[in-house]
Amino acid sequence: MVEQSPTSVIGLDDRAYASGSPTRRDDSVRTLVDFNYLSATTGEQKTVRAAHQIYEHLIGMWAPAVIEAAHDLGVFSWLADRSGTVEEMSAELQTDQRATRVLLGGLLAYGVIERSELDGEVRYSLPSDFRQALLPGGTFSLVGKMLHDRHVAWAGWRNLGDAVRHGTRDQSGNDRTNQISETNYEDLTSGINFWAPPIVDVLSAALAETGWKKDEAVSVLDVGCGTGLYSQLLLERFPAWKAEGIDAPRIIRLATAQAERLGVGSRFTGTVRDFWKDGWGETVDLILFANIFHLQTPDSVQKLMRSAADVLAPDGLICIADQIVVDEARPVTAQDRFAMLFAASMLATGGGDAYTLSAYDQWLAEAGLERVAVLEAPMHRLLLIGHAGRHPLPV
Ligand SMILES: C[S@@+](CC[C@H](N)C(=O)[O-])C[C@H]1O[C@@H](n2cnc3c(N)ncnc32)[C@H](O)[C@@H]1O
Structure with a gap:
């Protein structure tokens, strides 16, 4: 089969990054607010700008939610050795097609997967740099971190207010070291x-x-x-x-x-x-x-x-x-x-x-x-x- 080059690739197509430069195209986590459209001249504009800034922090939880759901569903393992369409993926993983497209859109927004389009067919794949982090088993796999979030961190964050109220002292008043098992x-x-x-x-x-x-x-x-x-x-x-x-x-x-x-x-x-x-x-x-x-x-x-x-x-x-x-x-x-x-x-x-x-x-x-x-x-x-x-x- 003759391989055709895709007509467009959206994703981690960053030459500097791919060539090993430590410079990142994005400033850390990809920004979700375009502050160029937010003036800060009047008091109200400043307030609205600040609200955008806080809102961007508040939706920080979307990132682990989207990435960890994809892990739980087997999306990354499915993409480990192929590029695939939404239809193929949802048929094999037994997920809803439209919902799978939404999840893949989220992963794409975070730059975690790539999307290519050839003759009207859209395929998704894992960028090579990200494979080891997203798949289990490798020395630098983040799957253990995702499991830790699932088993410990999500519940822990819900209770942060309580921890601040009461501190981390036990019933006899002694300060406790971290309790991870x-x-x-x-x-x-x-x-x-x-x-x-x-x-x-x-x-x-x-x-x-x-x-x-x-x-x-x-x-x-x-x-x-x-x-x-x-x-x-x-x-x-x-x-x-x-x-x-x-x-x-x-x-x-x-x-x-x-x-x-x-x-x-x-x-x-x-x-x-x-x-x-x-x-x-x-x-x-x-x-x-x-x-x-x-x-x-x-x-x-x-x-x-x-x-x-x-x-x-x-x-x-x-x-x-x-x-x-x-x-x-x-x-x-x-x-x-x-x-x-x-x-x-x-x-x-x-x-x-x-x-x-x-x-x-x-x-x-x-x-x-x-x-x-x-x-x-x-x-x-x-x-x-x-x-x-x-x-x-x-x-
Ligand atoms: C946050 S991990 C750090 C592991 C490793 N040093 C690293 O940086 O990747 C903390 C480690 O300390 C170990 N640990 C905690 N309490 C310990 C204890 N009382 N005796 C021996 N190891 C302990 C845990 O099992 C865990 O592997």
Whole structure:
């Protein structure tokens, strides 16, 4: 069969994006209001403009609703290895044809699928860049995040007002760490794997710049490792290093399997250990806390910091990668804005917060530690930390 080129393609047809440029055509989430048509001269115009702005926030929930419904219905899996028409899709997925067209229109509006038209026939497909994020099984699949939304987050957000009214204290008045269960973490940890590569890039670049223990047999402890991707990517980059990831039983199973898949299984040990109850073992050179502190209360942060200080080698390094607020008075960076909203999502799902840099500094000082660098990464900041008075990075 001779392949004809489509007469029109609407979707992610962005040359700069396709060629690997980090520049996005859209400013983050695609805007749904054309503010060029909204004047702001009179008081009433300003009010109406503001209403458009708030309304655009209020309909933010349309995005997960549309994307997650498409996942639930099997739309993405159906498009995994073909382009198809609405008629074909709704016949196979047993959905209503007109309603399916509406759903596909929503996905198209968010730029999640592509639409092509040839000789009057409209077909839909998945853009190649988005396939792994939308389909299950891949290292960077967001299906776990969608399941987490389904099982935890949607209900949590409905109750945010209650959480604000009462806080996250239990009946005896104690502040609670985040209450997400081990089963829910099975979904969530794989759904946040995509955060790891740029963060490990930033960390590796900083370590390479200082030459910190590059060719030494460094021991890494990945605390609450999830799938273990942070330490596993470090093992890929530093062949002399070994890592131990500690987490709950179901999660360690995921981490061990992933280490094998990535080819670092012989240098990654997954250990089932509760970081509150059990000892932290031998002295270690590098301790990683990726996305752990936002689950904590101030008291539990302090406890974790002391445990880390106890096992950190004299010239060792702690790396915290988290949602850390630097400028809460003027949240103009994406990192600060994301962190401040992340705090709300922690509250909604039962505890935790996004703490400020100055709060971290106080906790570090109390544990005999000190910050040696703050690094910026997408949706995160990294704190590099050593024992107080013993700068671990050669300068
Ligand atoms: C938000 S996830 C972060 C996972 C991973 N570090 C990452 O950034 O992808 C938090 C992890 O901490 C683990 N965790 C929570 N409480 C723990 C505890 N008491 N002992 C060991 N692991 C725990 C959870 O099971 C989960 O895998």
